[in-house]
Amino acid sequence: VRQGDAADAWYVVGRGPLEVWRDDGAGEARVGVLDAGESFGEIGLLQGTPRTATVRAGPDGAEVLRVPAAAFHAMMAASPESRGDVVASMLARIEAQAARALREGGEGNSDAGD
Numbered sequence: 001v002r003q004g005d006a007a008d009a010w011y012v013v014g015r016g017p018l019e020v021w022r023d024d025g026a027g028e029a030r031v032g033v034l035d036a037g038e039s040f041g042e043i044g045l046l047q048g049t050p051r052t053a054t055v056r057a058g059p060d061g062a063e064v065l066r067v068p069a070a071a072f073h074a075m076m077a078a079s080p081e082s083r084g085d086v087v088a089s090m091l092a093r094i095e096a097q098a099a100r101a102l103r104e105g106g107e108g109n110s111d112a113g114d
Helices: 042-047 069-078 080-103
Strands: 009-015 018-023 028-034 054-057 063-068
Touching (some): 042 069, 069 080
16 A cells, blocks of 8 residues: 555455555655554544555565455444454554654654554
8 A cells, every 4th residue: 555545445464574664755764564463554444534654565575455445344333343453453553653752752653554
């Protein structure tokens, strides 16, 4: 996925790593890595916003499960357990980003992208 594109799916990493990149206008920097079992893309789907980062396969490739937006929203509506898992994962990434920003003097990096 590319930063700025419309959010049209949620992704679950089957085999990684995937590299997460952000462009802050001054250039692109790698801000995180996603491994098997992790997911991304839910922020844009839940908020109706464009992708917040670019996510690329690492040098050895990767496998991901792509869940289209309609299926993601149906899953969220039908399964409180799934909804809770997705939100917990998203919050853990946000907390890690905030902690890292505090350690690095305010520079915000993310473990995952969207």
